[in-house]
Amino acid sequence: MLPHRNCPRMDVVAVGVGGAGGRIVDELHRDDAGRSVSYLAASRVFDTDTSSLGALDRVPSDARHPFGTLEFDGSGADSDADAARDAAADQATELRRELDEVITTSVTGILLVAGLGGGTGPGATPVLAEELTRVYDRPVHCVSVLPTGDDETACENAARGVEALDSVVDCQIAFDNDAWIGEDDSLEDRLPALNRELADRLGSLLVAGEVEAASPVGESVLDETDVAATLDAGGLATIGHASAPVSKFRDVEDSLVGRLKGSLLEDASDMERREAVTSTLQWAVRGQLTLDCDPAESTSALVLFSGPPDWLHRGAVADGRDWVAELSTNAELRSGDAPVPGGDSISVLVVFAGIERAPRIEDLQWYGG
Ligand SMILES: Nc1nc2c(ncn2[C@@H]2O[C@H](COP(=O)(O)OP(=O)(O)OP(=O)(O)O)[C@@H](O)[C@H]2O)c(=O)[nH]1
Ligand SMILES: [Mg+2]
Missing domain, CATH: 3.40.50.1440 (Tubulin/FtsZ, GTPase domain)
Structure with a gap:
């Protein structure tokens, strides 16, 4: 519905x-x-x-x-x-x-x-x-x-x-x-x-996907119909989330001059941007889901990347999407990116829905007799 x-x-x-x-x-x-x-x-x-x-x-x-x-x-x-x-x-x-x-x-x-x-x-x-x-x-x-x-x-x-x-x-x-x-x-x-x-x-x-009116539009935009359609899969859903400051991924000299030079004069390299998106995504999925489960059990999934526009590297976002698609092989996957101008961190939100089996639910049935 x-x-x-x-x-x-x-x-x-x-x-x-x-x-x-x-x-x-x-x-x-x-x-x-x-x-x-x-x-x-x-x-x-x-x-x-x-x-x-x-x-x-x-x-x-x-x-x-x-x-x-x-x-x-x-x-x-x-x-x-x-x-x-x-x-x-x-x-x-x-x-x-x-x-x-x-x-x-x-x-x-x-x-x-x-x-x-x-x-x-x-x-x-x-x-x-x-x-x-x-x-x-x-x-x-x-x-x-x-x-x-x-x-x-x-x-x-x-x-x-x-x-x-x-x-x-x-x-x-x-x-x-x-x-x-x-x-x-x-x-x-x-x-x-x-x-x-x-x-x-x-x-x-x-x-998800809502950005302020003045923000640039992402390569692929998620909206409320995507969220609703993801949850429409029924069963159980679990949410993963991670956020990391982009400074964590800057490979610059650790001195004041180096930091200023790195942050002001040079763009982040492609590799740094790929690393930022990939590790934040992996952390969102493998860190702590609201309910531990195997993403392969889900029938629908959603992933949203947000962060400063120049850090949402198109290739990295596409790689991240492919990685989630591989984990949730049976799921219909919706994905998007939401640029946050002036933002200083990368965030990833993932949802796996349509889950019928999870270890904790089996535990509850067992202990609850
Ligand atoms: N995450 C979270 N869990 C809570 C919180 N309060 C209680 N719980 C958990 O939720 C379960 C139910 O607690 P309550 O919501 O207080 O119970 P209730 O529905 O009011 O039921 P009665 O008090 O028996 O009428 C507990 O066993 C805790 O595990 C809370 O604020 N946050
Ligand atoms: Mg109570």
Whole structure:
């Protein structure tokens, strides 16, 4: 299901469900406010826990809605996903009505966001997704956050949540906390940084290809229809991202005079520019995807290179595209470049979508029995 083609850009309504969902939507507001192009039309957060709603920072207070108050007394579902599902089902129409006024004709899609290891997220999100797909002719995607470790209840909730969402949403963009948290890290301490990283990647994807009006146009331009078509593959999607300052790739004398000479008088060599694009791309794919998976499992993929125009070497961008095409041999690949005049770093964003199998999903099914 593609968004309306005459929409100039992605304009999504983000809907957080449960504690993690609300906090990540909060970060999306922060990310959106820091960009030159906005992708966030509005947001809503639904939770059974009133104190989690109260602790949000950026989500406007009239966009925060408690539900299941009778069942949970405002203190959360305590990992009881079945009870959260029943409460959401009883109030499905009411919850959806909270969205009616913000899902205007210019909105290109609905982005649900939930942690699937607790109760509210995996219980209520599939119910809401079903209600939304029934009423609106708009793509519904879900950012599905997977829990850390091997806690049986969390794994079972997540495995069931992923499965329930799979049959209703257009695509799940997965974020695996387990891959992002070291054994010695405390989850609490790491969450703010993880939420920022996730919001940054989602934001980069949602504005993919958008450049300021005065910027030169890339050799090959990506737009919102490419992003929508990539996610339209369904199943699971994973996002990789890397950014490096171009100075890292300048092979100039390491002295003040050398640096000035190198940066002011000489253009970067072809080799330096190829190296910059290639290594940033490899880092984006091999560094840390939001969900670890084999790109060969994907049926659609997207790669976007951005950076100062003279660094987006045509040959290097073409080589990079070929490299991604080889990794994701079964995928329809969309690629583009977005020149950023005056920019001082190269960034690469990759998405693999249409994935049906990933090691972490199998783990969750195993631990969750
Ligand atoms: N990335 C990220 N993960 C989180 C965050 N908070 C919680 N999680 C993870 O998400 C899972 C679900 O947590 P919550 O979202 O708080 O649970 P909930 O949906 O509110 O469910 P209940 O509290 O049981 O009603 C946890 O097991 C954590 O793994 C967060 O802010 N960011
Ligand atoms: Mg909660």
